[in-house]
Amino acid sequence: MGRQIYEAVVDGILVGGVYGLMAVGLTLIFGVLDIINIAQGILVILGAYLSYALSVHLHIDLFLGLLLTVPAMFVIGVAIYWAFMRPLRGRERTSMSLLASYAVAIIIEGILYWIFSPNYVQLNAWYVISSVRVFGFYLPYIYLFGFALAVALVVVLYMILYRTRFGRSVRATMQDQTASRLIGIDVNRVAAVTFGIGVAVTAVGGMVYGATSGGFNPNSGYDLISRLLAIIILGGLGSIGGALAAAVFMITLESLVSIWSPNWAIVVFYAALVLVLTVRPSGLFGRQGVRLQ
Amino acid sequence: MHPTRDQAPGGPPAGASHDPALVIEGLVCGYGGGDVLHDVSLSVPAGAITCVVGPNGAGKSTLLATISGLLRPKRGTIKLHGESLAGKSPRQILDMGLVHVQQNHSLFRDMTVRENVELGGYILRDHALLLRRRGYVEEMFPQVAQWAGQKAGSLSGGQQRLVEFARCLMLDPSLVLLDEPSMGLSPKVLRTVFDAARLMNAQGKTILLVEQNARAGLRLSAHGIVLENGRVRLTGSGREILEHPEIGALYLGGAVTRASGPAPGDGGGAPGAAH
Ligand SMILES: Nc1ncnc2c1ncn2[C@@H]1O[C@H](COP(=O)(O)OP(=O)(O)O)[C@@H](O)[C@H]1O
Ligand SMILES: [Mg+2]
Numbered sequence: 001m002g003r004q005i006y007e008a009v010v011d012g013i014l015v016g017g018v019y020g021l022m023a024v025g026l027t028l029i030f031g032v033l034d035i036i037n038i039a040q041g042i043l044v045i046l047g048a049y050l051s052y053a054l055s056v057h058l059h060i061d062l063f064l065g066l067l068l069t070v071p072a073m074f075v076i077g078v079a080i081y082w083a084f085m086r087p088l089r090g091r092e093r094t095s096m097s098l099l100a101s102y103a104v105a106i107i108i109e110g111i112l113y114w115i116f117s118p119n120y121v122q123l124n125a126w127y128v129i130s131s132v133r134v135f136g137f138y139l140p141y142i143y144l145f146g147f148a149l150a151v152a153l154v155v156v157l158y159m160i161l162y163r164t165r166f167g168r169s170v171r172a173t174m175q176d177q178t179a180s181r182l183i184g185i186d187v188n189r190v191a192a193v194t195f196g197i198g199v200a201v202t203a204v205g206g207m208v209y210g211a212t213s214g215g216f217n218p219n220s221g222y223d224l225i226s227r228l229l230a231i232i233i234l235g236g237l238g239s240i241g242g243a244l245a246a247a248v249f250m251i252t253l254e255s256l257v258s259i260w261s262p263n264w265a266i267v268v269f270y271a272a273l274v275l276v277l278t279v280r281p282s283g284l285f286g287r288q289g290v291r292l293q
Numbered sequence: 294m295h296p297t298r299d300q301a302p303g304g305p306p307a308g309a310s311h312d313p314a315l316v317i318e319g320l321v322c323g324y325g326g327g328d329v330l331h332d333v334s335l336s337v338p339a340g341a342i343t344c345v346v347g348p349n350g351a352g353k354s355t356l357l358a359t360i361s362g363l364l365r366p367k368r369g370t371i372k373l374h375g376e377s378l379a380g381k382s383p384r385q386i387l388d389m390g391l392v393h394v395q396q397n398h399s400l401f402r403d404m405t406v407r408e409n410v411e412l413g414g415y416i417l418r419d420h421a422l423l424l425r426r427r428g429y430v431e432e433m434f435p436q437v438a439q440w441a442g443q444k445a446g447s448l449s450g451g452q453q454r455l456v457e458f459a460r461c462l463m464l465d466p467s468l469v470l471l472d473e474p475s476m477g478l479s480p481k482v483l484r485t486v487f488d489a490a491r492l493m494n495a496q497g498k499t500i501l502l503v504e505q506n507a508r509a510g511l512r513l514s515a516h517g518i519v520l521e522n523g524r525v526r527l528t529g530s531g532r533e534i535l536e537h538p539e540i541g542a543l544y545l546g547g548a549v550t551r552a553s554g555p556a557p558g559d560g561g562g563a564p565g566a567a568h
Contacts, residue, residue, distance in 0.1 A: 165415075172401050172412060179399035181363060182392075183460070184384040184416035 003137075004259050010135055012252025014147040015212065020247035021150040022205035022224075023231040024157060024240050025198035031174045031238030032194040035085055035097035039105040041225025043199055046108055047073055047206025048216055049116055051123055062125050062207050063145070069203040077199025080104055081192045105221065112218035120215035128211045146208035153204060154244065157197070161240075170194055174238065230273045234283050242285030312375070314339040314468050314499040315360070315391075320369035322359045328367065329355045330523045337468070337516075339374075342490070342500040344514035344531060346507035352523040353503040354396050357470045360501075361393035362386040373468065387416055392461040396472035396503070398453050402446030406437060406456050409445050413463030426463050433492065434459045451482035458489050468499045475506045487513055511535045 026040045037043075047069055054065040084100045122128075127141035134144065161167035172180045173190045180187055209224070210216055231250055235242025250269055258265035276284065315337040322330040329352045337343045345353050358364045360371055362383040371378040373389055381389075400409050410430060414423045431438035437459040440448060445456060454474050461469060471490060475483045483506070491513065494500050504510025511517050517534035519527040527540060534540055 168408070168412065169415065171404065172415075175401045175403060176399060178363065179395065179401065181383045182361060182387075182395065182399070183412050184387045186382075186384060 005256065006135075007137055008255040008259055009252055010137075010139075011143070012255040013248055014139070014143045015255070016248035016251035017147040017150040017244075018205055018208045018212075019227065019231060019251050020244040021153055021201050023228050023235070023243040023247050024154060025201040025205075026228050027232040027235065027238055027240060027243040028157075028170075029195055029198035030232065031240075032170060033085065033097075033191050034094050035088070035195075036094060036101065036229075037195075037198065038098055038101040038225060039080070039108065040101075040199075040202060040228055041223070042105045042108045042112075042218075042221030043073065043076070043202040044206040044209055044224050045216060045218060045221045046076075046112065047203040048123065048210030049112060049206075050203065051207040051210060052116075052121055055123060055125070062123055062211065063149070066204060066207060069207070070200050073203040074196040074200035077196040078192050080199065081195035085195065086188070086191070105225075109218050109221065116218065118217050118219065120217045121210075122213075122215045123207065123210040125211070140212070142208065142211045146212065149204060150208070153201065157201075158240070160197075166190075166193070227269065230270060234273050234276055236283030236285040239283070239285040242283060246284060312339060313337055314374060315501065316370075316372045317360070318370050320356075320359065320371065321367045322355060322364055322369075323367065324355075324364070328523065330359065330366075333369070333520070333523070333525055335518055335525055335528065337499060337501050339467075339499050340494075340497065341515040342494050342502055342513055343516040343518065344502045344504055344507075344510040345518045345520055346504055346510060346534070347520035347526070349505070351520045353520055354472055355523075356520065357393055357472050357501070357503060360386075361391065361470060363393075384416060387464060387466075390464070390467040391470070392464060392466040392468075393470040394457050394461050394472060394474065396476060398450070398457070400445035400448075400453050400456055400460075402444065404445055405441065406443055406445055406448070407441040409456055410437065410441075410460050410463065413460035416464070423463075426465065430459045430462050433462065433496070434489065449482075451478050451486055454478070454486045455489055458486075458493065462493065462498075466498060468501065469493060471500060471502045473503055473505055475504060475509065483509065508535065 022040065022044055026037060029035055029037050029040075050069040050072060051062050051065050054060040054068060055062055060068075080101075084104055085097060088096045088100060125142070127145055129140065131138040131140050132144065159167075161170060169180070169185045169190050172183070172185060173187050173194075177187055180190075213220070227250070231246045232243050234250065235244070235246035250272065253272055254265045254269050257268045313336040317336070318334045320330050320333040321328055333352075333356065345356065347353055355364065359366050360378070362378065362381055362385070366379075373386075373391055376389065378386055378389075383393075401412065404412070407427075410427060411423065413430075414426055417423045417426070431441075434455055436452070437456055440452065440456070445453065448456065458474075474486050474490060478486060487509065490500060490502065502510055502514060511531040511534055514531040517527075517529060517531045518525060519534060519540055527534060527537065529537070
């Protein structure tokens with residue numbers, strides 16, 4: 001029993017790190033643009049399929065393939081921004097963005113069904129199959145590699161945000177758009193690039209998800225987006241640290257509960273969300289909903 | 294002439310230049326609904342402080358937003374030192390030497406004071422120049438240098454104004470738009486903020502000031518413009534507008550003619566060059 005708990009916690013932290021990366025992309029987009037990108041879930045699946053195509057057809061290693069899929073997802077993100085999000089203006093943009101990005105999700109899902117069929121597939125590589133003994137029990141290598149990569153990318157994102165001129169312009173735009181325009185920041189460009197970065201991380205999330213989830217199909221995006229939304233709301237919309245902490249917390253909680261009942265695991269996930277929001281409506285790390293005015 | 298307090302920086306350079314810094318003709322502008330500005334024409338003399346007064350909702354902030362490129366005018370021309378601003382982005386207008394300090398507090402609250410000041414020079418690509426400018430600005434506003442490590446959001450309203458002033462000077466602008474810098478400040482803090490505006494002016498910056506506190510604003514200014522319902526109602530020297538009977542009754546709380554001396558607690562009275 002104690003051993004199971006211990007395993008569930010390790011598992012939760014490792015998988016939670018990867019969810020954290022995907023959630024950071026989502027919360028960053030919200031922080032800068034006041035947009036909730038419902039398509040984030042299906043974009044993760046698109047990222048997984050890109051890795052799948054590269055690995056099955058071109059025999060490119062999953063991690064090496066990220067060198068192609070991450071830039072590809074960045075470009076797709078920027079394109080989605082220009083076509084669907086940029087036209088949204090004014091007070092209703094947050095709620096309108098739910099509709100617009102839902103439309104994007106449906107379109108991508110349709111295309112994926114058409115190309116890949118509804119059959120479940122899984123990503124494969126030696127590190128998905130073979131396991132390593134860590135902390136006293138066996139885990140496929142992919143959990144460790146995926147976690148390490150997610151952590152490294154979150155650190156890179158942090159460095160970009162807090163150490164670069166571009167990062168400063170992103171943080172300024174998150175706090176006050178008009179003031180940012182008045183000091184010469186091109187907020188449209190910041191928004192497009194931020195959306196691109198927020199989507200680019202789904203390439204990594206998708207690859208790890210595709211290798212660890214035991215199979216995915218174009219319908220898997222819904223399960224993902226509901227978790228990701230719960231995570232960023234719990235972490236406080238727009239808060240990067242919050243998204244990371246909430247991801248690890250929620251996924252660990254889920255894996256703990258599933259020791260007793262896998263069916264209850266997902267219920268507890270949302271129960272925890274409702275509970276925390278009752279006590280702290282702005283989420284664990286939120287700033288009293290400043291972003292929603 | 295009223296005796297003035299220790300006016301360290303001295304008054305603005307009197308009649309520094311003859312060409313106006315800014316000329317606006319036939320400006321019409323709005324937010325998509327009805328027009329807010331109707332056929333506004335005015336000019337802002339170089340080297341002096343010009344104050345726009347008028348009731349709430351007259352369109353003063355809209356006027357400044359149109360000048361700085363936040364809003365696109367429907368009709369009319371705006372020329373800065375003879376060059377048209379038509380079709381220019383806020384960024385390009387900054388490049389031309391015009392900065393705008395908004396009415397609402399506009400510091401990036403979660404960043405430090407120093408980061409805020411440096412962001413004033415965001416468009417400067419030359420890091421050495423940025424540091425030089427920061428040194429110059431912090432010399433001009435030593436308090437701002439003292440708060441460098443604090444979060445901007447933790448400062449009081451008056452302190453935030455000074456940081457906003459410091460930030461806007463990072464580009465060494467020739468024309469500064471100030472939208473109601475006194476809003477929400479106590480009379481004592483207001484004086485500090487107005488002193489800072491005067492100091493900027495003494496450093497050669499032309500200032501276009503919008504003030505709800507019309508009396509104090511006009512006293513500080515060489516020139517005044519009364520804006521009413523999106524139209525220019527009256528222009529003249531600061532003093533002429535202060536002493537105009539009708540305007541006095543409408544915006545200055547009446548009885549201006551008798552109260553033309555500096556009110557107790559008022560900073561420096563009319564600056565030297567006000568007439
Ligand atoms: N962002 C905006 N959108 C729509 N209308 C606005 C906006 N800002 C101001 N207005 C309207 O424009 C008019 C002038 O406002 P403003 O320029 O702020 O006046 P002032 O600064 O003189 O108080 C008002 O009727 C106001 O309701
Ligand atoms: Mg105003």
